[in-house]
Amino acid sequence: MAETTQEQNQESTPARLRRVPGGRVVLGAIVPLVLLLVWWLVTDVLGLFSSVQLPAPQEVVAAGVELHQRGELGQHIAISVQRVLLGFGIGAVLGLAVGSLLGLSRIADTLLQPTIGAFRAVPSLAWVPLLILWMGIYEDSKVTLIAIGAFFPVFTAVYSALRHVDPQLVEAGRAFGLHGVRLLTTVQLPAVVPSVFSGLRLALAQAWLFLVAAELIASSMGLGFVLTDSQNTGRTDRLLLAIILLAVIGKITDALLGLVERRALTTWA
Structure with a gap:
């Protein structure tokens, strides 16, 4: 019973977030922000690429x-x-x-x-x-x-x-x-x-x-x-x-x- 309630709560979370003003924008911004963070890490922090190959x-x-x-x-x-x-x-x-x-x-x-x-x-x-x-x-x-x-x-x-x-x-x-x-x-x-x-x-x-x-x-x-x-x-x-x-x-x-x-x-x- 507890597992069923937990699954229902997990399923309803995206729906609740969509009802929040700007909820879809927040969800949609997650992947670009993660990509931006990875880009910054591999260029500016780790230095895996030169500025000619991939600028920061x-x-x-x-x-x-x-x-x-x-x-x-x-x-x-x-x-x-x-x-x-x-x-x-x-x-x-x-x-x-x-x-x-x-x-x-x-x-x-x-x-x-x-x-x-x-x-x-x-x-x-x-x-x-x-x-x-x-x-x-x-x-x-x-x-x-x-x-x-x-x-x-x-x-x-x-x-x-x-x-x-x-x-x-x-x-x-x-x-x-x-x-x-x-x-x-x-x-x-x-x-x-x-x-x-x-x-x-x-x-x-x-x-x-x-x-x-x-x-x-x-x-x-x-x-x-x-x-x-x-x-x-x-x-x-x-x-x-x-x-x-x-x-x-x-x-x-x-x-x-x-x-x-x-x-x-x-x-x-």
Whole structure:
């Protein structure tokens, strides 16, 4: 009996912690803090790595402070966020539109699905020389590459979800006089909201992945540029700074999209 009570208390502890304000944040911060501690121990205390191989945390912070004092850090962050949001927005809208078209039309599915499936298999770097040839080395080519990366997760999620919408739900909508776009926006899309947002969150992560490839296109600003420039100049501290900033900002944007997802699920799902 005592063992049962103890097990119940252990099982209820995470639930109680989740009800505490900021409880999930505290839980989520444990692993990063442990990794930071291990990083500090193996570099600054034990000296297992040289500063070229793995700089200590304070060296990475110092590199960030240096860039900030020179007025460059904020510019790098702002230009990368702008590129990601523009590319993500364009790719998400196109993915939603094309995924809806193929998910609702068997003719469009038969005509376009093989071609889109083939393009989906093309690596991101393979688009770089073609985009430079077509669009030059300016912002259009960078945003387009990010949009390509964001398109496919949204397209796949919407297309697959619409293919599995309950036919009885669709027939009920048609019985109430809904057809075409009205049927899509009133019945079918609300039915696939969870899948749509899963695709959007994958697309946002993909947009951040494609950012580095996009900023290989003759960039002089952005976190991807900091990453590649640091590699070329041997500045491992700045390289790690760029990686950490990409991870943190990517997580922040994903969390913001998660808030929108919860509101959408409350409203439509």
